[in-house]
Amino acid sequence: EADLESKLPLKGKKILITAGPTYEAIDPVRFIGNHSSGKMGFDIAKHASNLGAEVILVSGPTHLKLENSSIKLVSVVSAKEMYEACHQFFDTVDVAIAAAAVADYRPKFPATQKIKKTEVDLNIELEKTQDILASLGKIKKNQFLIGFALETENEIENAKLKIQKKNLDLIVLNSLQDEGAGFGKSTNKITFIDKDFNIEPMELKSKEAVAEDILNKVTKHFYE
Ligand code: CTP
Ligand code: CA
Numbered sequence: 387e388a389d390l391e392s393k394l395p396l397k398g399k400k401i402l403i404t405a406g407p408t409y410e411a412i413d414p415v416r417f418i419g420n421h422s423s424g425k426m427g428f429d430i431a432k433h434a435s436n437l438g439a440e441v442i443l444v445s446g447p448t449h450l451k452l453e454n455s456s457i458k459l460v461s462v463v464s465a466k467e468m469y470e471a472c473h474q475f476f477d478t479v480d481v482a483i484a485a486a487a488v489a490d491y492r493p494k495f496p497a498t499q500k501i502k503k504t505e506v507d508l509n510i511e512l513e514k515t516q517d518i519l520a521s522l523g524k525i526k527k528n529q530f531l532i533g534f535a536l537e538t539e540n541e542i543e544n545a546k547l548k549i550q551k552k553n554l555d556l557i558v559l560n561s562l563q564d565e566g567a568g569f570g571k572s573t574n575k576i577t578f579i580d581k582d583f584n585i586e587p588m589e590l591k592s593k594e595a596v597a598e599d600i601l602n603k604v605t606k607h608f609y610e
Contacts, residue, residue: 394438395605401439402475402482403431404518406446408465410492412510413501422487424448426534426574429597430483431457437601442479444471446486465489465515472518476529481604483532484519491515523553530607532556532600545579556580556603558596578603 405427409417428450431443441457446468452459460475462468465488476482491512501508519533533554535545545559559577574596578586588599 395609396434396601397438399439399481399604399608400442400479401434401604402442402444402472402479403427403434404444404468404472404484404486404488405431406448406450407487408446408468408489408515409463410465410489410515411496412493413497413499415500418489418492418512419447420487420489422446422448424450425572426593426596427483427485428452429593430485430600433594433597433601434604437605439481442475444468444475444486446488465492465518469516469518469521472522476522476525479529481530481532481607482522482526483600483604484522485534486518487536488518489515517552519554520552526553530555530604532558532604534558534560536560536562538562542577542579542585545577546583549579549581549583554581555607558600 406424407420407422409419411417424445427443427445431441432454435441435454435457442460443457444460444462446462460471462471468486468488492515494511494513523531531554533548533552535548535557537544537559541559541561545557549557557579559579561575572592573590574593575590576588576596578588
Protein backbone atom coordinates (compact mmCIF):
# COMPACT_ATOMS: atom_id res chain seq x y z
CA GLU A 387 0.00 0.00 0.00
CA ALA A 388 1.41 3.33 -1.07
CA ASP A 389 2.02 6.11 1.42
CA LEU A 390 4.08 9.26 1.69
CA GLU A 391 7.18 7.25 2.57
CA SER A 392 6.83 5.14 -0.56
CA LYS A 393 9.44 5.59 -3.29
CA LEU A 394 6.64 5.77 -5.86
CA PRO A 395 4.02 7.96 -4.15
CA LEU A 396 2.50 9.01 -7.49
CA LYS A 397 2.08 5.51 -8.89
CA GLY A 398 -1.35 5.23 -10.50
CA LYS A 399 -1.61 9.00 -11.00
CA LYS A 400 -1.64 10.62 -14.42
CA ILE A 401 -0.11 14.08 -14.84
CA LEU A 402 -0.36 16.51 -17.76
CA ILE A 403 2.49 19.04 -17.94
CA THR A 404 2.96 21.91 -20.38
CA ALA A 405 6.45 23.22 -21.10
CA GLY A 406 8.47 25.55 -23.28
CA PRO A 407 7.51 28.54 -25.39
CA THR A 408 4.99 28.66 -28.21
CA TYR A 409 5.83 30.02 -31.64
CA GLU A 410 3.19 32.06 -33.45
CA ALA A 411 3.74 32.33 -37.19
CA ILE A 412 4.15 35.72 -38.85
CA ASP A 413 4.93 34.08 -42.19
CA PRO A 414 6.50 30.73 -43.21
CA VAL A 415 9.95 31.74 -41.92
CA ARG A 416 9.22 34.08 -38.97
CA PHE A 417 7.42 33.84 -35.67
CA ILE A 418 6.68 35.54 -32.36
CA GLY A 419 8.18 33.56 -29.50
CA ASN A 420 9.87 33.98 -26.13
CA HIS A 421 13.01 32.90 -24.27
CA SER A 422 11.50 29.95 -22.37
CA SER A 423 13.93 26.99 -22.53
CA GLY A 424 11.37 24.42 -21.38
CA LYS A 425 13.66 23.32 -18.55
CA MET A 426 11.18 23.90 -15.72
CA GLY A 427 8.48 21.78 -17.34
CA PHE A 428 10.92 19.05 -18.38
CA ASP A 429 12.33 18.87 -14.83
CA ILE A 430 8.82 18.54 -13.42
CA ALA A 431 8.04 15.80 -15.95
CA LYS A 432 11.22 13.83 -15.14
CA HIS A 433 10.67 14.03 -11.40
CA ALA A 434 6.97 13.14 -11.65
CA SER A 435 7.90 10.09 -13.70
CA ASN A 436 10.57 9.12 -11.15
CA LEU A 437 7.86 9.27 -8.46
CA GLY A 438 5.81 6.74 -10.41
CA ALA A 439 3.36 9.01 -12.21
CA GLU A 440 2.24 8.47 -15.79
CA VAL A 441 3.36 11.68 -17.49
CA ILE A 442 2.12 13.43 -20.63
CA LEU A 443 4.45 16.32 -21.49
CA VAL A 444 3.04 18.79 -24.01
CA SER A 445 5.95 20.94 -25.09
CA GLY A 446 6.56 23.83 -27.41
CA PRO A 447 9.82 24.04 -29.40
CA THR A 448 12.88 23.25 -27.26
CA HIS A 449 16.34 21.73 -27.60
CA LEU A 450 15.85 19.61 -24.49
CA LYS A 451 15.91 15.82 -24.72
CA LEU A 452 14.08 13.25 -22.61
CA GLU A 453 16.17 10.32 -21.39
CA ASN A 454 13.13 8.81 -19.73
CA SER A 455 11.22 6.99 -22.46
CA SER A 456 8.20 6.32 -20.23
CA ILE A 457 7.20 9.98 -20.52
CA LYS A 458 4.77 10.61 -23.37
CA LEU A 459 6.07 13.68 -25.23
CA VAL A 460 3.62 15.60 -27.38
CA SER A 461 5.50 18.22 -29.40
CA VAL A 462 3.56 21.29 -30.46
CA VAL A 463 4.46 24.64 -31.98
CA SER A 464 1.67 27.18 -31.47
CA ALA A 465 -0.65 28.07 -28.59
CA LYS A 466 -3.53 26.65 -30.63
CA GLU A 467 -1.78 23.28 -30.98
CA MET A 468 -0.91 23.27 -27.27
CA TYR A 469 -4.56 24.03 -26.43
CA GLU A 470 -5.77 21.15 -28.57
CA ALA A 471 -3.25 18.67 -27.17
CA CYS A 472 -4.11 19.63 -23.58
CA HIS A 473 -7.83 19.24 -24.18
CA GLN A 474 -7.25 15.87 -25.78
CA PHE A 475 -5.77 14.51 -22.53
CA PHE A 476 -7.21 16.62 -19.68
CA ASP A 477 -10.26 14.39 -19.06
CA THR A 478 -8.04 11.44 -18.24
CA VAL A 479 -5.55 13.07 -15.84
CA ASP A 480 -5.44 13.59 -12.07
CA VAL A 481 -3.11 16.59 -12.12
CA ALA A 482 -2.25 19.29 -14.66
CA ILE A 483 0.76 21.59 -14.30
CA ALA A 484 1.06 24.52 -16.73
CA ALA A 485 4.74 25.47 -16.92
CA ALA A 486 4.65 26.64 -20.54
CA ALA A 487 5.28 30.25 -21.50
CA VAL A 488 2.36 30.47 -23.89
CA ALA A 489 2.21 33.44 -26.26
CA ASP A 490 -0.60 35.78 -25.25
CA TYR A 491 -0.98 37.15 -28.80
CA ARG A 492 -0.47 35.84 -32.31
CA PRO A 493 -0.47 37.45 -35.75
CA LYS A 494 -4.09 37.68 -36.85
CA PHE A 495 -3.31 37.12 -40.52
CA PRO A 496 -0.15 35.00 -40.86
CA ALA A 497 1.21 35.43 -44.39
CA THR A 498 1.33 32.33 -46.56
CA GLN A 499 4.43 33.61 -48.39
CA LYS A 500 7.55 35.23 -46.92
CA ILE A 501 6.81 38.90 -46.30
CA LYS A 502 8.99 41.02 -48.58
CA LYS A 503 10.78 44.12 -47.30
CA THR A 504 9.32 47.38 -48.65
CA GLU A 505 10.16 51.09 -48.35
CA VAL A 506 7.64 51.60 -45.51
CA ASP A 507 7.28 50.35 -41.95
CA LEU A 508 5.40 47.16 -41.23
CA ASN A 509 2.57 46.71 -38.74
CA ILE A 510 1.49 43.26 -37.69
CA GLU A 511 -2.02 42.96 -36.27
CA LEU A 512 -2.17 40.64 -33.26
CA GLU A 513 -5.10 38.74 -31.78
CA LYS A 514 -5.33 37.01 -28.40
CA THR A 515 -4.52 33.33 -28.10
CA GLN A 516 -6.68 31.03 -25.99
CA ASP A 517 -5.73 30.94 -22.30
CA ILE A 518 -5.08 27.21 -22.06
CA LEU A 519 -4.88 27.05 -18.27
CA ALA A 520 -8.05 29.11 -17.76
CA SER A 521 -9.89 26.86 -20.21
CA LEU A 522 -8.82 23.80 -18.19
CA GLY A 523 -9.91 25.55 -14.97
CA LYS A 524 -13.38 26.01 -16.47
CA ILE A 525 -13.89 22.30 -17.16
CA LYS A 526 -11.94 20.74 -14.31
CA LYS A 527 -13.65 18.09 -12.17
CA ASN A 528 -11.31 16.49 -9.65
CA GLN A 529 -8.06 17.48 -11.32
CA PHE A 530 -5.50 19.23 -9.12
CA LEU A 531 -4.62 22.24 -11.26
CA ILE A 532 -1.30 24.07 -10.89
CA GLY A 533 -0.28 27.19 -12.77
CA PHE A 534 2.72 29.46 -12.87
CA ALA A 535 2.71 33.23 -12.65
CA LEU A 536 5.47 35.41 -13.98
CA GLU A 537 5.18 38.89 -12.50
CA THR A 538 7.42 41.93 -12.29
CA GLU A 539 5.17 44.09 -10.07
CA ASN A 540 2.44 43.56 -7.43
CA GLU A 541 3.52 39.94 -7.55
CA ILE A 542 1.39 38.45 -4.79
CA GLU A 543 -1.75 40.38 -5.71
CA ASN A 544 -1.45 39.51 -9.40
CA ALA A 545 -0.79 35.85 -8.62
CA LYS A 546 -3.87 35.69 -6.38
CA LEU A 547 -5.96 37.15 -9.21
CA LYS A 548 -4.66 34.41 -11.52
CA ILE A 549 -5.66 31.71 -9.01
CA GLN A 550 -9.22 33.03 -9.06
CA LYS A 551 -9.44 33.81 -12.76
CA LYS A 552 -8.12 30.41 -13.82
CA ASN A 553 -9.74 28.36 -11.02
CA LEU A 554 -6.39 26.97 -9.79
CA ASP A 555 -5.58 24.89 -6.72
CA LEU A 556 -2.02 26.17 -6.50
CA ILE A 557 0.12 28.78 -8.21
CA VAL A 558 3.88 28.92 -8.48
CA LEU A 559 4.88 32.57 -8.48
CA ASN A 560 8.15 33.10 -10.31
CA SER A 561 10.22 36.10 -9.31
CA LEU A 562 12.41 37.64 -11.97
CA GLN A 563 13.81 40.11 -9.41
CA ASP A 564 16.56 37.76 -8.46
CA GLU A 565 19.66 37.77 -10.68
CA GLY A 566 19.95 34.00 -10.86
CA ALA A 567 16.29 33.23 -11.45
CA GLY A 568 14.03 32.71 -14.44
CA PHE A 569 14.27 32.41 -18.21
CA GLY A 570 17.37 30.72 -19.52
CA LYS A 571 18.73 30.26 -15.99
CA SER A 572 19.11 27.04 -14.07
CA THR A 573 17.61 28.44 -10.87
CA ASN A 574 14.22 29.80 -9.82
CA LYS A 575 12.98 31.90 -6.90
CA ILE A 576 9.40 30.87 -6.32
CA THR A 577 6.57 31.48 -3.89
CA PHE A 578 3.69 29.02 -3.52
CA ILE A 579 0.20 30.44 -3.11
CA ASP A 580 -2.68 28.00 -2.68
CA LYS A 581 -6.38 28.53 -3.38
CA ASP A 582 -6.94 29.60 0.24
CA PHE A 583 -4.22 32.23 -0.31
CA ASN A 584 -1.68 30.61 2.01
CA ILE A 585 1.67 32.08 0.98
CA GLU A 586 4.92 30.12 1.16
CA PRO A 587 8.10 31.80 -0.10
CA MET A 588 10.89 29.38 -1.05
CA GLU A 589 14.64 29.88 -1.22
CA LEU A 590 16.44 30.47 -4.54
CA LYS A 591 17.21 26.97 -5.80
CA SER A 592 17.86 24.86 -8.87
CA LYS A 593 14.96 24.11 -11.19
CA GLU A 594 15.39 20.41 -10.30
CA ALA A 595 14.85 21.29 -6.64
CA VAL A 596 11.87 23.52 -7.52
CA ALA A 597 10.40 20.57 -9.45
CA GLU A 598 10.77 18.45 -6.30
CA ASP A 599 9.02 21.09 -4.20
CA ILE A 600 6.13 21.27 -6.68
CA LEU A 601 5.71 17.48 -6.73
CA ASN A 602 5.82 17.41 -2.92
CA LYS A 603 2.73 19.63 -3.06
CA VAL A 604 1.09 17.20 -5.48
CA THR A 605 1.93 14.21 -3.29
CA LYS A 606 0.61 15.96 -0.17
CA HIS A 607 -2.63 16.72 -2.01
CA PHE A 608 -3.24 13.00 -2.47
CA TYR A 609 -2.22 11.92 1.04
CA GLU A 610 -3.73 14.64 3.25
N1 CTP B 1 -1.11 30.24 -19.70
C1 CTP B 1 -1.80 29.41 -20.57
N2 CTP B 1 -2.25 29.89 -21.77
C2 CTP B 1 -2.03 31.17 -22.13
C3 CTP B 1 -1.31 32.03 -21.26
C4 CTP B 1 -0.87 31.52 -20.04
O1 CTP B 1 -2.02 28.23 -20.25
N3 CTP B 1 -2.48 31.61 -23.31
C5 CTP B 1 -0.68 29.71 -18.39
C6 CTP B 1 0.82 29.64 -18.20
O2 CTP B 1 1.31 28.38 -18.60
C7 CTP B 1 0.96 29.85 -16.70
C8 CTP B 1 -0.22 30.73 -16.35
O3 CTP B 1 -1.16 30.59 -17.42
O4 CTP B 1 0.81 28.65 -15.97
C9 CTP B 1 0.11 32.18 -16.15
O5 CTP B 1 0.80 32.69 -17.26
P1 CTP B 1 1.22 34.22 -17.24
O6 CTP B 1 1.82 34.58 -18.55
O7 CTP B 1 1.97 34.52 -15.98
O8 CTP B 1 -0.20 34.95 -17.07
P2 CTP B 1 -1.26 35.47 -18.10
O9 CTP B 1 -2.60 34.96 -17.65
O10 CTP B 1 -0.88 35.18 -19.50
O11 CTP B 1 -1.27 37.05 -17.83
P3 CTP B 1 -0.07 38.12 -18.07
O12 CTP B 1 0.91 37.53 -19.06
O13 CTP B 1 -0.78 39.32 -18.56
O14 CTP B 1 0.54 38.34 -16.71
CA1 CA C 1 1.16 35.69 -20.42
